[in-house]
Amino acid sequence: MGAVDEDYLKEIEIARRELRSFITNNKCAPLMLQLAYIQNVDIVKHRLKLKKVSYADLYQLAGVVAIEVTQGPIIDFVPGRMDSNESPRVQAHFLNGEEDARSLRRKFSRMGLSEDKDIVVLCGGHALIRAMHPKVAMRETPKGETREDRSKFEERKWTKEPLKFDNSYFKELLSRGASFSRLPMDSALVEDQRFYHYVERYAKDEDIFFKEYAISHKKLSELGFDPKNLNNSKGLYQKLNQHRGLVGIGIISVAVAGILVYLHKKKKNQLKIDPKLEF
Numbered sequence: 001m002g003a004v005d006e007d008y009l010k011e012i013e014i015a016r017r018e019l020r021s022f023i024t025n026n027k028c029a030p031l032m033l034q035l036a037y038i039q040n041v042d043i044v045k046h047r048l049k050l051k052k053v054s055y056a057d058l059y060q061l062a063g064v065v066a067i068e069v070t071q072g073p074i075i076d077f078v079p080g081r082m083d084s085n086e087s088p089r090v091q092a093h094f095l096n097g098e099e100d101a102r103s104l105r106r107k108f109s110r111m112g113l114s115e116d117k118d119i120v121v122l123c124g125g126h127a128l129i130r131a132m133h134p135k136v137a138m139r140e141t142p143k144g145e146t147r148e149d150r151s152k153f154e155e156r157k158w159t160k161e162p163l164k165f166d167n168s169y170f171k172e173l174l175s176r177g178a179s180f181s182r183l184p185m186d187s188a189l190v191e192d193q194r195f196y197h198y199v200e201r202y203a204k205d206e207d208i209f210f211k212e213y214a215i216s217h218k219k220l221s222e223l224g225f226d227p228k229n230l231n232n233s234k235g236l237y238q239k240l241n242q243h244r245g246l247v248g249i250g251i252i253s254v255a256v257a258g259i260l261v262y263l264h265k266k267k268k269n270q271l272k273i274d275p276k277l278e279f
Contacts, residue, residue, distance in 0.1 A: 004079055004080045007052060008052040008053065008079065009079065011048075011050045011051070011052050011053045012053060012057065012061065012079055014048055014050070015045070015048065015050060015053060015058060015061055016061055016065060018048055019061060019062050019065040020065050020068070020069055023062070023065055023066050023069055024069050027163060028066075029066035029067070029069060029070045029163060029165075030066075030162050030163070045058055053079075054081055054082055054083045055083050056081030056082065056083055056225075057079045057080070057081045060077070060081065060221050061077075063221070064077065064217075064221075067165050067217075070163055070164055070165040071164055071165055071166070072165030072166075072210070072213075073165075073210040073211070073213055073214040073217075074214065075214045075217050075218050075221070076214070076218050077218070077221075078222075078227035080225070080227065081225050095107060095185065097183035097184065097185050098183065098184050098185070099184065099185050099188065100184060100185075100187075100188050101188040101191070101192035101195060104119055104185065104188055104195075105119065111220075111223055112219075112223060113216070113219060113220065116194050116195060116197075116198060117198055117212060117216070118216045118219065118220075119195070120189060120195050120198035120199060120202070121198065121202065121209065121212050121213045121216050122213070122216050122217065122220060123169070123185070123186075123189060124167065124169050124170060124202060124209060124213055126169045126186075166206060167202050167203060167205075167206040167209045170199050170200075170202040170203035170209070171203045173186065173189060173190055173199050173203070174199055174200060174203040
């Protein structure tokens with residue numbers, strides 16, 4: 001990736017517009033946030049023939065556009081992330097949904113997010129997330145043995161409108177408590193007193209949730225990246241967007257921490273494009 005100049009920033013804006021169209025047409029905002037659709041972000045780079053924008057910036061862009069088109073907050077963004085062919089020595093601390101309060105604090109702290117507020121507010125991204133859970137059934141084998149069959153899955157949603165980013169996740173937690181939990185991580189937010197304080201805060205005031213979410217989201221999206229070293233590009237970006245104010249770009253997903261690991265391992269000749277998807 002070359003220097004972050006005006007041409008680079010113009011490509012960022014082009015990609016932003018096309019991603020907005022792509023995500024809206026395919027209704028794939030939840031999948032973008034979970035990184036399950038990440039290979040299809042490459043469609044934008046290939047079809048638009050973007051020569052300067054790094055995959056790291058492009059993936060971050062896709063995440064915030066997903067939040068933006070689902071009526072979420074605008075998140076401040078500074079471009080300049082670099083791709084690499086080498087894997088980092090430090091392994092990402094992925095969340096698997098099985099964490100209790102202690103595990104959540106430990107994993108987020110290792111990522112550089114030690115405040116309870118960061119942990120809880122980022123979990124608000126569950127408003128857009130859907131999970132696949134195995135349907136457990138007992139099947140009889142040809143030998144007459146009875147075994148568990150987990151070959152079929154069912155989709156579970158955290159909120160009634162998974163294509164709308166709002167504070168409904170916290171409202172559900174507040175009103176239904178542990179009975180609402182889809183994963184042990186959800187229960188931790190209700191059962192831990194310090195976490196529950198923020199669950200109440202965000203359930204009662206969506207404006208506060210949006211404001212604090214945008215701040216934490218930006219912090220998460222800049223893990224492993226120091227925008228302070230790119231003051232010039234930041235100024236160029238703000239100048240380029242004076243006509244519409246601050247523009248937000250970034251990504252959530254409790255899984256976002258692993259995006260740089262993914263980028264380090266990804267090779268351009270491995271890109272796959274699904275021709276059936278709309279653009």
